[in-house]
Amino acid sequence: MSLLSRSLLALTLLNPIAFEARAWGEEPPAVQLVDVITTATLPVSRDFHAVSIGGFGSLHIVQGPETKLTVRTDVGYLSRVKAKVDDGFLRLGNKYAEDGLYPELHFELTVPTLDRISVGGGGRISVGALVAEDLTINASGGARVDCFALGAVHAVLKVSGGARLEFSKLAVDDLEVFGNGGGFVLVTDGYWNREEHVTLNGGAAFRTGEDHH
Numbered sequence: 296m297s298l299l300s301r302s303l304l305a306l307t308l309l310n311p312i313a314f315e316a317r318a319w320g321e322e323p324p325a326v327q328l329v330d331v332i333t334t335a336t337l338p339v340s341r342d343f344h345a346v347s348i349g350g351f352g353s354l355h356i357v358q359g360p361e362t363k364l365t366v367r368t369d370v371g372y373l374s375r376v377k378a379k380v381d382d383g384f385l386r387l388g389n390k391y392a393e394d395g396l397y398p399e400l401h402f403e404l405t406v407p408t409l410d411r412i413s414v415g416g417g418g419r420i421s422v423g424a425l426v427a428e429d430l431t432i433n434a435s436g437g438a439r440v441d442c443f444a445l446g447a448v449h450a451v452l453k454v455s456g457g458a459r460l461e462f463s464k465l466a467v468d469d470l471e472v473f474g475n476g477g478g479f480v481l482v483t484d485g486y487w488n489r490e491e492h493v494t495l496n497g498g499a500a501f502r503t504g505e506d507h508h
Contacts, residue, residue: 331370337378339364343385346409350416350436351389352400358425359405367401376400384411414438414458434458434478454478454499474499 422442
């Protein structure tokens with residue numbers, strides 16, 4: 296981990312901020328919603344290095360020494376929650392349902408580190424402070440990622456289909472940005488050692504506040 300990344304992590308620990316995090320597979324059983332919201336801990340292996348979530352929900356990511364996954368939803372809907380590790384990805388979302396009933400799911404994941412974060416279909420991800428060696432963040436289809444502080448050696452940011460990435464603080468050695476179809480990336484306070492590589496098409500945009508190169 297670079298000195299730059301360690302410095303960013305120390306900065307965020309000195310300035311704690313609370314964050315409120317706002318279909319595939321077999322046919323699930325029928326459910327009856329009871330209008331009682333609960334938070335449940337889900338069993339999950341540590342055999343993943345990436346996470347993805349689709350529509351109908353949100354994911355809040357916390358960096359910590361242990362892996363833990365919880366979900367907040369209606370008690371009657373817990374049987375339709377899907378959290379599956381597949382080819383290194385922890386894939387979160389709803390099991391397919393013929394009745395078309397997909398209440399929102401609010402996940403919180405505590406994890407030591409990640410190298411890829413993906414969100415699509417209007418899903419939303421929030422991140423407090425995250426330090427990684429190499430990290431790719433991919434948002435598409437109207438999705439959104441809000442990150443308070445990210446420190447990395449190499450970061451790749453990809454947006455498309457009207458998706459949005461926002462960073463309050465970003466400190467990396469190498470930065471690559473790829474935007475298509477109205478995607479938008481905003482970095483309020485950014486620092487990178489080398490000139491960024493930015494490729495934008497179809498109305499995509501990359502905006503910065505105070506850039507220090």
